[in-house]
Amino acid sequence: MDFISVRYFPVPPSFRKETVHHLYGTRVAILAGDFMFAQSLWYLANLENLEVIKLISQVIKDFASGEIKQASSLFDCDVKLEDYLLKSYYKTASLIAASTKGATIFSGADRSVTEQMCEYGKNLGLSFQVVDDILDFTQSADQLGKPAGSDLAKDNLTAPVIFTLEKEPKLRDIIESEFCETAYLDEAIELVKQCEGIERAQELVKEKADIATNSLQRLPESDFRLGLEDMVMFNLERID
Template sequence: MTSTTSLFSPVEADLRLLTENLKNLVGARHPILYAAAEHLFGARGKQVRPAIVLLLSKATLLDREITPRHRRLAEITEMIHTASLVHDDVVDESEVRRGIATVHSLFGNRVAVLAGDFLFAQSSWYLANLDNLEVVKLLSKVIMDLAEGEIRQGMNRFDTELSIEAYLEKSYYKTASLIANSSKAVGILSEVEPEIVEDLYEYGRHIGLAFQIVDDILDFTSSSESLGKPAASDLKSGNLTAPALYALAEKPALGVAIEREFAQEGDLEQAIALIHDSTGIQQARKLATHHAKLAVGHLESLAASPARQTLIKLADYVVSRLY
């Protein structure tokens, strides 16, 4: 299976530069923040979001160099994403993410909340300094969407009536909005035609949804070691994702266990077994593949280039993580 390291080789040097810039932008003025920045922006993440921004920049600028504004957009995108993870880990009381201790487990809740706040504030400052009102509006809306997604998830815990449409809407707010709107922002900064700007948005939206659905499937099919967090942690906390929602239509006993919030001994284990015994995971795979294909369709308006080809391969990579 292709790794993101080899997949993103066209922007490998750009991503290395981005990581160093982020450490300096965030932590220059305070030792604790610098320590948190070192931890956050080390080699722990796949950097999918800034990689998409950089690849779309190359694909829209073609023979021109990536501009400082495009690079800053990639940095802002990773800052917003990382800030949301720091806050999510506090809310979820997660001790590890991707196999590494979370900021709040290392530095305490107070520092984690402040570090997340600081990252959101920094991203807003650098966003304003791009001097493009349309891009400012897009990325500011993303920060609102992230909060909206978390609130919806919290309000819908253990809700067996949740529809796939509501799940996808929440997934858009929590994951796809950032990828979609930062992709659209690339088109605006590259001054491409409005139709292409919308295609970039749709590519980011569908890739983001596919990515989230795949992550939700892996929560049931991967080990805790490969996930870097406890397996089936979403289900345990009452966050019903695509595999569980599809399985609910086939397995009435699953709904019973969820509605009593796994209060009886063996409820959670039985629920996981019922999901595996249903077609829930297969249906979720089809949904992820559907969105990955839709994403690729929206790249047809871009001229052929190595960067465009990598963006097509990224859609294949997202789904290939399941096999």
């Protein structure tokens, strides 16, 4: 199934709420996330399913691995797209993949369905992360709740930057200078916008979204399957 054929139900404006980081700041948002994660682990332990407990425990290990991979590639202009996707899996997609796989384990689904749902969660998570990385270049500081280009400023080279580096040597010089001049960050952002880094990252998002949607083929037609398809499309809407 091609991703553009998926039925999509827009979220009514009355259902859309301000995010925690907009209302209370990034620090509170992070702490709230940590609290919710701790609560989920407590509930998970009480379900007494060892396979799922091991699955989520691996996610915690993945989080640490992702942070280490990110720290080891700062200002590395030779970072490959595959390395970026692996880091993104560790930091974002592994939790969604474990959640979708865990849900099918609890439901007693066939092992092949369980693995397909893991693929769905993985690719939904990767597309979500790449969308976030695109928005870092296309939205304002007010919309983001942080300065535009903040990932690049913190030496984190994301998909739009990696694609731009393939075409524009000047961006490498700016990054390797570690933004020694104040104007360099703005210049780097403009290069990403001008050299189709954002457009190629959008293609990557759609590729991962398509894989996620195709992974649902083993599920019967139902409102639940439509809801999972709509989740993919809702993420795509963020870069429309």
